[in-house]
Amino acid sequence: MATICRCSSSSVQLRPSFSQLGRGATRRFGQVLINCMPKRPSGKLQQHASMQDLANQRKRPSISAMSESDTEQAFKNTAELDRLINTLRDSDNSELSKLVAENVLAFDTNFWLRLATRTELCESSDDKLDYEELASNLMKVIERLVQKTEEKIDSSTDVLKSVLRPITTELTEEIVWPPPDARNLALMKKELLQREQEGYLDESFLSEVNAQLRQAKEDKDKPGLVAMLQRVLQLYAARVLSKRSYAKKGDKKVDEGEQLLETIISVEEESWNDLLRTGLLLGGGNVEAEDFSRVISKRIERTLMRTDSGSYTQRVLVEYLKEIEKRYESLVEAFKASPQN
Numbered sequence: 093m094a095t096i097c098r099c100s101s102s103s104v105q106l107r108p109s110f111s112q113l114g115r116g117a118t119r120r121f122g123q124v125l126i127n128c129m130p131k132r133p134s135g136k137l138q139q140h141a142s143m144q145d146l147a148n149q150r151k152r153p154s155i156s157a158m159s160e161s162d163t164e165q166a167f168k169n170t171a172e173l174d175r176l177i178n179t180l181r182d183s184d185n186s187e188l189s190k191l192v193a194e195n196v197l198a199f200d201t202n203f204w205l206r207l208a209t210r211t212e213l214c215e216s217s218d219d220k221l222d223y224e225e226l227a228s229n230l231m232k233v234i235e236r237l238v239q240k241t242e243e244k245i246d247s248s249t250d251v252l253k254s255v256l257r258p259i260t261t262e263l264t265e266e267i268v269w270p271p272p273d274a275r276n277l278a279l280m281k282k283e284l285l286q287r288e289q290e291g292y293l294d295e296s297f298l299s300e301v302n303a304q305l306r307q308a309k310e311d312k313d314k315p316g317l318v319a320m321l322q323r324v325l326q327l328y329a330a331r332v333l334s335k336r337s338y339a340k341k342g343d344k345k346v347d348e349g350e351q352l353l354e355t356i357i358s359v360e361e362e363s364w365n366d367l368l369r370t371g372l373l374l375g376g377g378n379v380e381a382e383d384f385s386r387v388i389s390k391r392i393e394r395t396l397m398r399t400d401s402g403s404y405t406q407r408v409l410v411e412y413l414k415e416i417e418k419r420y421e422s423l424v425e426a427f428k429a430s431p432q433n
Contacts, residue, residue, distance in 0.1 A: 173198075173202065173203055173206040174210075176195060176203070177210060179191060180226060181222065185229075188230075192230065192237060196234075196237065199230070199234060204227075211224060211227070247292070248296045248299070249300060251293075251297055252297065252324075254287065255283050255284050256320060256324070258276045258277075258279035258283060259277075259280055259320055269319040280324075280327075288331055295403060295404050295405065298325075298404035299404055301324055301325060304317075304321055305321040323361075325412070326361060326412060328408060329408050329413075332405070333357050333395075334358060337354060338354075338390075339351040339354055348378050348383075349386065352371040352387075353384070353387050353388060353391065353416070355367060356416055357416075364416065369423065372384060372423070372427075374424065374427040388416060392414070395410055
């Protein structure tokens with residue numbers, strides 16, 4: 093049955109929250125840096141600040157009041173920040189960009205506070221200037237990194253729109269799934285394959301699709317959009333998994349279990365059940381149920397080994413294979429529960 097979702101094609105848009113977050117984070121970096129590095133007061137102001145610090149100190153619990161584990165953890169956190177700051181300080185310009193990218197999550201409020209503290213503790217003006225220069229260089233690198241991230245997000249949004257365009261361009265107020273014209277699905281698949289060959293279907297693209305899919309599910313009023321985005325991920329997974337074949341052995345024998353799995357991967361989701369029925373021995377085919385289970389488990393294991401842990405690529409491919417596994421398990425249970433068995 094077709095799923096009808098009342099939403100215009102313009103609904104396929106990337107929410108700007110991530111880009112805004114990047115810019116906001118940069119501004120927060122700058123605010124923290126400025127607030128954490130005040131000029132040293134002098135004269136009566138210095139005396140007043142010291143007296144105020146003493147009053148605040150009396151209000152705060154002493155170190156002895158803290159638990160030993162909290163104190164130990166605080167020392168460890170400070171030591172880790174100091175190691176990172178030392179590494180950044182001793183690096184050259186070419187190494188700095190790489191270090192920032194590798195440790196991007198470490199540049200939080202605690203980092204800037206520690207950097208400001210170390211700047212204030214410098215005994216020589218030269219050392220202090222070195223730390224201030226480091227802070228300035230870090231801000232520039234982070235600004236460039238955020239800008240590149242925003243550009244990448246914009247690019248991924250455009251790629252997703254182009255993939256969905258064959259389904260949405262002719263629609264005005266309704267998104268119908270599956271589309272009444274099967275040729276639109278073929279055009280969407282063709283566009284996806286073209287973008288994959290051009291190298292656009294990367295982690296950023298998958299992140300964009302997952303973000304849109306999550307938002308559509310939360311809205312609960314766009315089932316057509318949910319189905320479309322799920323189909324995009326299925327087509328992507330099928331494309332990647334079909335690049336490697338394990339059906340043919342070195343001695344020219346064919347592993348029928350692998351061959352059945354690869355045949356299922358090569359077709360649309362709607363054809364999976366029919367292929368499983370005719371391919372498994374329980375339904376008159378040649379593949380034992382246990383052999384097919386072994387093949388799926390092996391393919392999942394290979395996928396986990398060949399992809400980066402925790403990546404969107406790994407998640408999409410494994411979920412695709414596990415969906416085939418669920419169909420297989422449901423079919424086997426249905427065969428066993430059949431009166432004919």
